[in-house]
Amino acid sequence: MFKAIWRWIQRFSSPKYFYEMSARLIPWFAVSALIIGVYGLYLGLFKAPPDYQQGESYRIIFIHVPAAWMSLFVYMVMAISAGIGIIWQIRLADMVAAASAPIGASFAFLALVTGSLWGKPMWGTYWVWDARLTSELILLFLYFGYMALQSAIEDQRSADRASGLLAIVGVVNIPIIHYSVEWWNTLHQGATVAKFDKPSMHIDMLIPLLLMALAFKLFYFAMVLVRTRNEALYRDRNRRWVRELITGL
C-alpha cells in the first residue's frame, strides 16, 4: 500500500512528468488569475464606495493587502516544500522552493512600495516605522538571506538543503519577530502616529479585496509553475528527457 503510494508520488514528482503536466495547468491558472484580477480591480476601483476618512486613496489596499498576504504565504510554501525536499529527498520540492523565493520577495517588495505610497497621503511621509511595514521589511531580508545562500553554494543539492534549513529556521522565527516588532512599535510609536486600525470593512470593499487575493494566489501558482519548469529544465539539462525535448529526438 505504502509502496504503491510512494511509487505514485515518485512518478508524479519526477521533473519530466511535472514538465508535461504543468504545461497543461499554467493556462488555466493564468487566465483565471487575469479574469478575476480584472474583475476585482474593476469592482475595487470603480464600484467600491470611497472611504469616509481616507477618500479615494485607500483603493491601493486592493494591491497592498493581497501582496502582503502573499509574501507570507509564499514563505510558508517555500519552507514546507524545502522541508519535503530535505526529508523525503524529492527534487521537485526543492525546485518549487527555489522557484518561489524570488516571487515571494517580489510580493514583499510590492507590499512595501504600495505601503509607502499609501503612507504618503495618510501619514504625510513615505516611511514610518509602523509595525507591519517593519515586519514586512524584515521578511524581505529573510528572503534575501535565503536567495543569497542558495546562490552562494555551488553544489545544487547542498545549496537546496542549506537554504531549505534556513527557510525552516525563518518560519520558526517569523512569529517571534512579528510580535516583538509589534510590541516594540506600540511602545515607541503608538501614540505619535495616527495608526490606521482596520475598521470592520464594508462588504463592497471586502468582496473586491478577497477577489484580488484570489487573483494574486492564482497568479502565484501560474508563476511558480513557470519558474519551476525553467528550474527543472536547467537542473536536468544533462539528462536525457531534456535533451530529447530540445532536439526532438
Added chain:
Amino acid sequence: MLKAYYYLLMRDLRLAFRSRHELANPLIFFVLVVTLFPLAVSPTTEALRTMAPGVIWVSALLAVLLSLDRLFKQDFEDGSLDQLMLSPNPLVVLVLAKVTAHWFLTGLPLVLIAPLLGLFMALPDESVEVLVYSLLLGTPVLSLIGAIGVSLTVAVNRGGVLLSLIVLPLYIPVLIFGANAVDVAMDGLPVRGQLFFLAAVLALALSLAPLATAVALRITASR
C-alpha cells in the same frame, strides 16, 4: 555524553587561550565601536543616555557576529569537524559544547565589560545592572542562533557578509527586548517582562538551535 561535552568544551577553551590576542579582539572591537558614538553624535549626558541602550546592544551584536567565524571555521578547515561528526556521541551535544565555549570566550567577556561601557555612556547605576542581566540572557541566544548561520556558511568562500545577511534578521527580537529593558530601567519602570521574554527566547534557542546546527553541519559535510 557529559564527558564528551566537558572534553570538547575544555579543548575549545584551551585552544582559545593559546592564542590570547585573538581572544581579546571581539572585546576591543565592542569597546571601540561604542566609543565611536559619543564622537560621532554628541557627548552630552542627555544624548548619551538616549542612545546608550541601542548603541551598546548593537555593538554587542556586531562583536558576536564578527567572532562567529571562530565557532567552526578552524575545525572545518583542519578536518576536526569531520572527526567530531564521526564520533559516536550525539552531534547535538557536541554542538552545544562548542557553542558554550564560544559564549565563554565572547559573550561572557562582553557581559563583564558592559558596566564600564555603562560608565562611558553615562548610564545610571540601576540600569547598568539591567544591562548586565539583559546581556547575560541575550548573548547566549546570539551564539546559539549564530551557530546555525556559521554551520551553513562555513564552506562558502568569503562567507562573512553572507553570514551577517542570514543571521542579523534573526537577531532582531533579542535586540529589541535587550535594548528596551535598559531603556525602561532608566525611567525607573519594572523590567521583568523584558527579561522574562529574553529568558524565554533563550530557552527556545537552547532547545532548538543545536538541533538545527547539527542538521546544518551534516549538510555542509555532505558536499
